[in-house]
Amino acid sequence: MANREPMDNKFGRKALQVKEAQMKIMAYAARLESETVPLEAAPGRYLADNVAAPHPFPAFNRSGMDGYAVVSADTANCREGGTVWLNVVDNIPCGSVPSGEIISGTAARIMTGAQVPEGADAVVMLEATETRELNGVPQVGIRKPILSGRNVTPRGLEISEGDLVLAAGRKIAAGDIAVLATFGISDVPVIRRPKVGVFATGSELLDVKEPLQPGKIRNSNSPMLEALVREAGGEPVMLGAIADDLDLARSKVQMALETYDLVITTGGVSVGDYDIMGDLVREEAGDMLFNKVAMRPGSVTTAAVRGGKVLLALSGNPGASYIGFQLFARPAIASMQGATEPFLPEWTVILGADYSKVNNYTRFVRARLELPDGNVYAYPAALDASSVMVTIKDSDCLIIVPPEERGLTAGTKVQVIKLP
Ligand SMILES: Nc1nc2c(c(=O)[nH]1)N[C@H]1C(S)=C(S)[C@@H](COP(=O)(O)OP(=O)(O)OC[C@H]3O[C@@H](n4cnc5c(N)ncnc54)[C@H](O)[C@@H]3O)O[C@H]1N2
Ligand code: MOO
Numbered sequence: 365m366a367n368r369e370p371m372d373n374k375f376g377r378k379a380l381q382v383k384e385a386q387m388k389i390m391a392y393a394a395r396l397e398s399e400t401v402p403l404e405a406a407p408g409r410y411l412a413d414n415v416a417a418p419h420p421f422p423a424f425n426r427s428g429m430d431g432y433a434v435v436s437a438d439t440a441n442c443r444e445g446g447t448v449w450l451n452v453v454d455n456i457p458c459g460s461v462p463s464g465e466i467i468s469g470t471a472a473r474i475m476t477g478a479q480v481p482e483g484a485d486a487v488v489m490l491e492a493t494e495t496r497e498l499n500g501v502p503q504v505g506i507r508k509p510i511l512s513g514r515n516v517t518p519r520g521l522e523i524s525e526g527d528l529v530l531a532a533g534r535k536i537a538a539g540d541i542a543v544l545a546t547f548g549i550s551d552v553p554v555i556r557r558p559k560v561g562v563f564a565t566g567s568e569l570l571d572v573k574e575p576l577q578p579g580k581i582r583n584s585n586s587p588m589l590e591a592l593v594r595e596a597g598g599e600p601v602m603l604g605a606i607a608d609d610l611d612l613a614r615s616k617v618q619m620a621l622e623t624y625d626l627v628i629t630t631g632g633v634s635v636g637d638y639d640i641m642g643d644l645v646r647e648e649a650g651d652m653l654f655n656k657v658a659m660r661p662g663s664v665t666t667a668a669v670r671g672g673k674v675l676l677a678l679s680g681n682p683g684a685s686y687i688g689f690q691l692f693a694r695p696a697i698a699s700m701q702g703a704t705e706p707f708l709p710e711w712t713v714i715l716g717a718d719y720s721k722v723n724n725y726t727r728f729v730r731a732r733l734e735l736p737d738g739n740v741y742a743y744p745a746a747l748d749a750s751s752v753m754v755t756i757k758d759s760d761c762l763i764i765v766p767p768e769e770r771g772l773t774a775g776t777k778v779q780v781i782k783l784p
């Protein structure tokens with residue numbers, strides 16, 4: 365059982381189940397204020413208000429073809445094989461309005477996208493017509509009968525006036541932009557992007573630009589988290605890397621929680637001598653949300669709350685840091701933006717290769733999705749330990765191996781979290 369240990373010191377931590385831990389964080393991820401952005405800056409943002417159609421769309425009966433707008437009943441006589449001749453009384457290019465009504469015996473030349481005149485109920489395409497002039501009057505000849513409604517898109521076919529077209533909480537994509545543009549919404553109400561302060565801890569960390577030194581590594585988690593925050597719609601504020609120094613970490617955390625909507629750190633959350641983030645959170649026990657989660661990687665993921673703001677202290681191990689972000693930070697960042705569905709979607713797919721695991725924590729296995737035979741298979745990464753960095757890039761899902769499973773056989777159905 366994962367939940368048996370008491371929480372008295374850094375070695376005896378009480379592990380929460382992933383869902384419980386997520387809910388603890390989500391309780392502090394309320395929707396932020398809204399702001400308006402120009403239409404072109406709206407993709408990727410979350411809509412703050414419902415959008416109801418201010419007018420029907422299309423707003424007028426619209427021709428779907430270049431041709432002649434007619435009274436369909438007039439063409440019934442073509443059935444006997446004869447051509448029906450109609451007087452052409454109007455010419456309606458796209459963007460113009462008809463000059464009058466079409467009555468029996470008349471037709472209007474009309475182009476695709478133009479407003480169909482009153483009285484006309486069908487458009488005969490140009491290819492099915494011929495023209496002549498009779499006593500100075502232009503005429504169109506129609507050889508085949510046409511049904512009422514043919515080649516006419518009725519007003520309001522797509523959207524009626526007042527329809528709810530876009531609901532608040534949607535992530536705005538290209539199709540939403542088309543709707544907003546159609547209805548003249550050039551300033552789009554969206555939720556402000558949460559500002560996310562990010563810093564790394566670790567005396568071994570070098571900046572990306574520094575040459576490699578013995579015993580040291582370049583800080584890859586910070587740039588990775590910066591990319592992840594951005595991908596989730598947040599505004600990353602990079603606060604650098606600090607050495608494993610408790611006082612330094614304390615003041616940095618304090619400043620960050622006062623300034624940003626969410627603070628994410630990596631490293632120093634386990635039980636080691638220099639695992640200062642763990643110590644820091646334990647100093648103010650009342651603020652701690654959890655310091656162990658029954659999952660792998662990321663079992664040491666720690667979270668605290670201060671002044672209503674969450675400090676999410678992720679493991680330094682790259683794999684755990686990535687998965688901890690996807691499980692805890694991403695939904696919080698989405699929820700702060702008012703997302704209707706802040707959690708990543710779960711799919712049921714077929715396991716592509718055997719997978720075995722050692723302990724009874726839920727395991728999130730990096731995997732790639734493929735469709736070798738039209739079905740979706742998830743292939744676990746060859747290296748998926750918490751400390752492994754390189755396979756993060758090859759993964760488009762995380763296979764969820766439940767706590768009770770020791771291993772899974774290829775061909776069984778598994779749940780995966782689909783990564784963005
Ligand atoms: N005695 C125990 N040791 C460990 C335990 C345990 O329960 N008992 N837990 C293990 C597990 S599980 C994990 S996960 C790690 C967690 O480590 P920390 O979160 O304390 O992280 P660090 O010690 O700072 O670093 C771990 C590892 O990651 C590298 N690292 C750190 N920061 C970065 C960065 N910004 N970019 C790239 N790589 C980074 C660091 O150099 C270490 O190799 O603890 C286990 N130990
Ligand atoms: O916390 Mo560690 O990431 O379980 O492997």
Ligand SMILES: [Mg+2]
Pocket residue numbers: 631632633634635636638639
């Ligand atoms: Mg450590």
